[in-house]
Amino acid sequence: MNRLLRDPAFLVLPLALFLLVFYLLPVVQMLLRSTGADWSFRPFVDAFSSEVTLKVFWLTARIAVIVTVLTLALAYPLAYFIATTGERTAMVLLALVLVPFWTSILIRSYAWMVLLGQNGVVNGFLRWTGVIDAPVRMLNTTFAVYVGMVHVLLPFMVLPILSSLKAIDGRLVAAAENLGAGPGAVFRHVIVPLSMPGVLAGSVLVFVLSLGFYITPALVGGPSDMTVSMLIAGEVDLYRWDVASAIATALLIVTLVTLALFGRVVSLERIFGGAR
Amino acid sequence: MGAGDIGTTRSRAGSPVRFAGVSKSFGSFVAVHPLVLDVKEGEFMSFLGPSGSGKTTTLMMLAGFEEPTDGRIYIGHQDITAVPPARRNVGMVFQSYALFPHMTVEQNIAFPLRMRGLSKAEQMREVGRVLEIVGLERFGRRFPGQLSGGQQQRVALARAIVFQPPVLLMDEPLSALDKYLRSHLQSEIRRIHRDLGITVVYVTHDQDEAMTMSDRICVMRDGRIAQVDAPEALYSRPQDEFVAGFLGESNMLDAVVAFSAERTLQLEIGGDRIVLPVARQPAGGQVRLSVRPEHVAFHPDPAGGATVADVTYVGDHRRYDLRLADGGMLIVKAQSTGAEPVPPGARVTVDWPAAQIRAFSEGTALQ
Known part of the structure; x- marks a missing residue:
């Protein structure tokens, strides 16, 4: 017992137990359920014989890709500005990125409902400025899904890009200038390639998180904006546990395959290990 | 190796630089x-x-990374004070090498050529030429991370000369390398300088490096030039007290002016009297002298005013620490061949080399 206590590995025990009981066992249970009682994989057949399931998988993947691209397009310039501006401005901007990060997704999604609704702030403002006469339908559209998800996921893209931009040695920029590179060439040939690890890391995070998104699309999306998670929830509501498990397993496989593909490009350690 | 190519670049000699x-x-x-x-x-x-x-x-002001508060900088006849770094056309080797980690050696060296719009074929020809100059022909496809410090520094040098700039700047380029590699690269840099005829501005805090490599050295202190001169002149005729103490080893001694005529000073130093020719008179009755350890001699003398405090054998010479009559210390380097060492405690008389003593008043030389 004494020896056991001296081994630091024993400190991991509580967490390991917690994960075993509340994470690993349910996952195993889900996997077993999805195979059917007699290893017939009947739940998979049931799930994927429906055209809806395939369509929802396709829609979810499309949303994930578009959200990833939009997030990257917004996050890179922001991260670049934060990395290059003065310390005070950088701190304020970083706080603006992070504060929503610490707010519950539920609350942020409700906030978008208030903002985008028929009588919401955005419609009110547009009517006040005279851009539109009648309120435009924004809530419960695919547009709202993109807005909400990009907002929620932005920090996951900004932070890795910012950290890889900050890791770039300023002397490399000086060297490039000295060798004849103007501002555009420095950006293209030095900044962008050296920040790629951050871009890839952020993209994987956002893409994978998008695949499993539930609350935001459920609250602000329209009837056609169904994601895989919503499909699973629907099956659970119908007490079709086996089919729900099969769809969840399929989503898990898609996620793992995505991670494996990206892992070939950049090591996962680099993404999940934070720094550098 | 590539003598023909080097010959063609020799015609593109360096440009003068004016601050x-x-x-x-x-x-x-x-x-x-x-x-x-x-x-x-x-x-x-x-x-x-x-x-x-x-x-x-x-x-950094010459490279364009710092903007002068005042004054102008010229390369050749062109005023470059307001020219951005990218258009100054000066090569630069950074202390940290500053190689692009995501580019191969070839891509690093080709970078300035690419920025100048040379064709792929021209780029590869020039890259090959300078890789040969720095002796890294076989390393073109490697990444900087796969090279040793010395090899990285050669790549940095190759990248700085490949576009044939008229001026090459080097910021303590060898300070991160070990002693053996440093002296090897020193001679290599000198050879390249000689072959290319390029103007080199080299920053270092290592006086040996500056002495062995430079045509002239600009000694700086507290943001001012202390003295600009050829290494030998700096060593043997320092115009500035700081230079005398900073470059090489020197005994710095205080002496009292016993008598002064128009062109000579009679000084009292450690109980001895010496006569020095001077160009001007000192301010006040005291001067500061510098004398190199290898220029002083002494001989055993029971009636001498100085004593040997310590003696160290250093191979080609012996190093004596003498205590002068007034308590001051004097370091003397004496040839060790043939002679028996003078033991500690022996009384000696110092033979002051009047021709090689520099006298300073208020920091500047009197001779």
Whole structure:
């Protein structure tokens, strides 16, 4: 017992137990359920014989890709500005990125409902400025899904890009200038390639998180904006546990395959290990 | 190796560099006081000084990374004070090498050529030429991370000369390397300088490096030039007390003026009297002398005023620590061949080499 206590590995025990009981066992249970009682994989057949399931998988993947691209397009310039501006401005901007990060997704999604609704702030403002006469339908559209998800996921893209931009040695920029590179060439040939690890890391995070998104699309999306998670929830509501498990397993496989593909490009350690 | 190519580049000799009253202040701190200096075309000029002497700031102003507070900088006939770094066309080797980690050696070296719009074929030809000059023909496809420090420094050098700039700047390029590699690269840099005829401005805090490599050395201190001269002149005829103490080993002694005529001073030093020819008179009755340990001699003398405090055998010479009659210490280097060492405690008389003693008053030389 004494020896056991001296081994630091024993400190991991509580967490390991917690994960075993509340994470690993349910996952195993889900996997077993999805195979059917007699290893017939009947739940998979049931799930994927429906055209809806395939369509929802396709829609979810499309949303994930578009959200990833939009997030990257917004996050890179922001991260670049934060990395290059003065310390005070950088701190304020970083706080603006992070504060929503610490707010519950539920609350942020409700906030978008208030903002985008028929009588919401955005419609009110547009009517006040005279851009539109009648309120435009924004809530419960695919547009709202993109807005909400990009907002929620932005920090996951900004932070890795910012950290890889900050890791770039300023002397490399000086060297490039000295060798004849103007501002555009420095950006293209030095900044962008050296920040790629951050871009890839952020993209994987956002893409994978998008695949499993539930609350935001459920609250602000329209009837056609169904994601895989919503499909699973629907099956659970119908007490079709086996089919729900099969769809969840399929989503898990898609996620793992995505991670494996990206892992070939950049090591996962680099993404999940934070720094550098 | 590539002698023909080097011959063609020799025609593109270096350009002169002129600092015309260039100064740099950071707030109320003056890093560089108005500096006037002409570097001749093809010259190897070193900026030597302790850290904080303004040598690096001066180099950064020449490279364009620091903007002078006042004054103009010329390369050739062109005023480059307001020209951005990218269009100054000066090569630069950074202390940290600053190689692009995501590019191969070839891509690193081709970078300045690519920025100048050369064709792929021309790029590869020039890259091959300079890889040969620095002896890295077989390393073109490697990434910088796969090279040793010395090899990385050669790549940095190749990248800085590949576009045939008229001026090459080097900021303590060898300080991160070990002693053996450093002396090897020193001679290599000298050879390249000689072959290319390029003007080199070299920053270092290592006096040996500056002495062995430079045509002229600009010794800096507290943001001002202490003295600019050829290494030998700096060593044997320092015009400045700081230079005398900073370059090489020197005994710095205080002496009292016993008698002064128009062109000579009679000085009292450690109980001895010496006569020095001078060009001007000192301010006050005291002067400071510098004398190199290898220029002083002594002989055993029971009636001598000095005693041997310590003797160290250093191979080709012996190093004596003498205590003078007034208690001051004097270091003497004596040839060790043939002679028996003078033992500690022996009384000796110092033979002062009047011709090689430098006298300073208020920091500047009297001779």
